[in-house]
Amino acid sequence: MAAASVFGDRRGVVRVDRAGDALAFALDVGRDFSHSSNFALFELLPRLPALVLDVAWLVEGRDAEDLPEGLLAGLRLRHLDPAAAPDAAAWLRGGAST
Numbered sequence: 868m869a870a871a872s873v874f875g876d877r878r879g880v881v882r883v884d885r886a887g888d889a890l891a892f893a894l895d896v897g898r899d900f901s902h903s904s905n906f907a908l909f910e911l912l913p914r915l916p917a918l919v920l921d922v923a924w925l926v927e928g929r930d931a932e933d934l935p936e937g938l939l940a941g942l943r944l945r946h947l948d949p950a951a952a953p954d955a956a957a958w959l960r961g962g963a964s965t
Contacts, residue, residue, distance in 0.1 A: 912949060920944040 882893040892907065911918065923941035928934040 915947040915949060918945075918947070920947075 882891075884891045884893075921941065921943050924939040926937045926939055928936045
């Protein structure tokens with residue numbers, strides 16, 4: 868699927884669509900998902916407080932017996948502020964979150 872990208876042979880990216888003020892990325896998680904997602908998140912980090920992110924996980928069906936495809940989960944993330952995020956390392960240790 869990544870070979871069908873509108874950007875040519877760009878690993879991990881399947882499709883990018885823009886509709887009004889929304890930008891949708893379809894990613895093939897089987898091909899270099901971490902690089903694609905990490906790059907996108909790093910570039911968007913300064914803009915996160917102004918964004919509303921809709922994220923969904925879809926099980927892709929490639930054969931007729933695998934259809935219809937199914938949505939596993941979806942969530943909306945609004946106005947994330949990385950500067951206000953708790954200290955994850957301290958939280959994992961069971962300590963204070965600030």
